[in-house]
Amino acid sequence: MSLQLMQQSVQNAQRHIDAQAPAVSKSAMRQRYHFMAQCGWINDPNGLIYFRGQYHFFYQYNPYGSFWSEMYWGHAVSDDLLHWKYLPVALAPSESYDDHPQGGCFSGSAIEKDGRLYVIYTGTANHGNGFEQTQNVAWSDDGITFTKYEGNPVLEAPEVVPHDFFRDPKVWEHNGEYYLVCGAQKDGKAQALLYCSKDLLHWEFFNTLFESRGEWGYMWECPDFFKVKDKWVFLCSPMGAGERTTVYFVGDFDYETGTFTYTVTGEADWGFDFYAPQTFEDCNGRRLMVGWANCWDWMPFWKDWGPTCKEGWCGSFALPREVTLAEDNTLRFTPIKEVQSLRTSPRKEAEISIAQGDFRSFPVGDGVAFELKFDIDLRASNADTFTVVLRKGAEEHTDCTIDLRRAEVRIDRNHADHWSRGISRSALRLKNKEHIDVDIFSDQSSLEVFVDGGSVVHSLNVFASSSDNGLGFQCNGGNVQLNDIEGYGLNM
Template sequence: MERNLMQLNIQRAQEEIDRKKELVSKGSMRQEYHFMPQAGWMNDPNGLICFRGKYHFFYQCNPYGAFWDCMYWGHAVSEDLIHWEYLPLALAPSESYDDYPKGGCFSGSAIVCEDKLFLMYTGTANNGNGVEQTQCIAYSTDGIHFEKYGGNPVLRAPKGIKADCFRDPKVWKHGDTYYMVCGASRDNKGLALLYRSKDMFHWSFFNVLAESRGEWGFMWECPDFFQAGDQYVLTFSPMGAGDHTSVYMVGDFDYETGKFDYYISKEIDWGLDYYAPQSFETMDGRRIMVAWANEWEWMPLWKDWGPSYREGWSGFFNLPREVRKKPDGLLQFVPVKELENLRVNPIKKEKFVLEEQETEIKAGDGICYEIKFNLDLQETTADQVEIKLRCGDGKNTVCLFDLKKGEMSVDRNFGDGWSKGISRSILNLKEKNELDVHVFVDRSSVEIFADQYSNNHSNNVFASDEQNQIFMSAYGGKAVISGLETYGLKLS
């Protein structure tokens, strides 16, 4: 009976999506090559995994409107991380522990156990004692149709942890033991709790994996933990930490004590629209990270949820990125190589000089494209180098490399007549001969990677198709550009 209720709720929600998806697909803000919902709202990536030869994306979604509300889990599969087939919704609110108008099936992860695909997710409900978040299990034999475990919830918030701040389990296996890290808040400080289990159903608290001492916000959302070479990496999105929206830490981990000792802490992305990243391992052994291309700090401040909301959809994922560790321990986040298969109409230029007068750059149709170039720091005398993207109709988005002040910024205040904000980061040029820059632009987004993919900015810009020009300039001297490559990007 209980399982049938979830299936009924999935059927109803799927009918709502099917009724809207054709009209929504015609929206002027729809992305060309980023993953997005067919209709309605989408936020955090969940349960990213390889299962029986295919990549699976699960994601939080609201099938009934293009705004955040009661959460379901959407589901899609791919063979190349670029082209996606939508499957029926995987999870729907249906039980006393996850059926609540402002709750539902919150974020989680996936793991293969005895040839079954297991989902571990946060059930959010309110049964008269305030919002309570618990950890729950669902599983599938075919990877499409899921059944909730009859013994849910398998974990409740421990003593000292706020019941409404205990969420987003990420599960993995080491040896013969399953481990899970969960985001939490204690004494108004964020932390990651570590649990372990022998069978995926019975869990015991192990240790506080890592915690804020006041410097990393009041709640850690969507933690992830994985090995990179001889070290380990913890990622999370700290709430209440200002410009810090997606953090990674590199350090040592002891499976005997369950404690993580980090000595590097950096940003995955400084942009205004990169949140709740989750990683998984591909079939060829790469560590791939995917995030939600939005962020909570600014979204509720507006009168509506944005231009795409008015088209009946909201939210998409940033480009999948391969995580690589450099010899100095810092991480790189490199757009996956599969994106190269989308390239059309290449243009290449070995070397040219920028001055204050704008130089126009051609890349595809000026709407969906890729640009790569190197800034020669030895021959450049300019104080600033600027690239203007999605220009037209009096609007543009400006990326500025301030070589004199050591800062990179992306200004979208004049990008579309709606979006606001400037993302900023330190530009470390010490003892470097060149600065590498890699840009991906889609119909509603700008993602800029610099300095060996360690200084990244992802920002949504809902530009019109008339905004299809690109310009570059240098101020306070000349700038020498080498190895320019541009491409149009098309799914078909």
């Protein structure tokens, strides 16, 4: 009966999606080259994996409305991480452990074992004790249709962990054994719990992998743990850690004791709209990261679900990014090279000089969906600030400022669209450097700014109209020299 209920829920969802998708696809604010669901609400990326020659994206999904509610797992596949084929919903609430009407099938991860695709996810329910979260397993032999394990839940919260703070399992394999890290909480402080298994179905607690003493918040959502070169990285979205939306820790891991110690920490993204990223290794050995291009903070404040909600959808994913380790053990995040295949209408200049107070227009593509990259020549520049004015209209504009005097990057969207607001800020290393590279990606409703080889990234949503498409440069307190300027329209 449970299997039939799951299948019926999947079929019902698919009928609704098929009915709504054609109209939603024509919405004015829909992204042009970023991943989105066909309709409805999308948040965390789940189960990212390269399986049987294709990239699989699963995602938190409410197909029935453009707001967060009962969660399903949406599903899509791609050959290039850009062009996607939507598959039927993979997981639907159907069991006593995942049927909460304001919960359902929460986030998780995927792994291949003996040619079968397994997903491990958080189920949410209420058995009279509030919001209960458990870890559960489902599998698929064809990569499309999933069966939930009859022995679910495979993990329940330890007694010392509140049962509503036990979620988002990330699984990996090492020497024939399986490991799982799960977000938790103890005494009001964030924890990452480590479990091990020989078959993905029967799990034992190993150790507390990593924990906060209060300085890193009260809960780590969507924890990820992976190796880059000879270092290990713990990645998460911390709750209760101020403006931080996604942070990383680089250090060492001991498989004998199950402990992680870090020496370097940083921000994966300094913008307002990058949350709950998940990484995976693809067939080329790249460590790729995909994040939700949104965040929770603005939603309660505005008491709605954003300006796209009226169009029947909400949420998209940021550009997939390759994660690499620098010599100083900080991380670099750079757009995948596949995006270059979308480039059209190239515009290139060897150099541009911008004088104090001047505005230099620099049209690229249609001014909405484009990539703009350049180097700031620090040896030939003496300005205090340099600004790229993006999505400029009669009154609207978003300003990307490289502050050379204060060594800071600022993205100001207070005048972007009469809805968005805020200025994101990050420090910028300028000492002993001769140039700073900048790579900007604009889509219908988002901006992503990569600076200094991806050591600094800002992702923000901007809901400007297509007519707000002006683009140009200006500086203050001196002059700026730009080298190797390249602009491209981006077209699917």
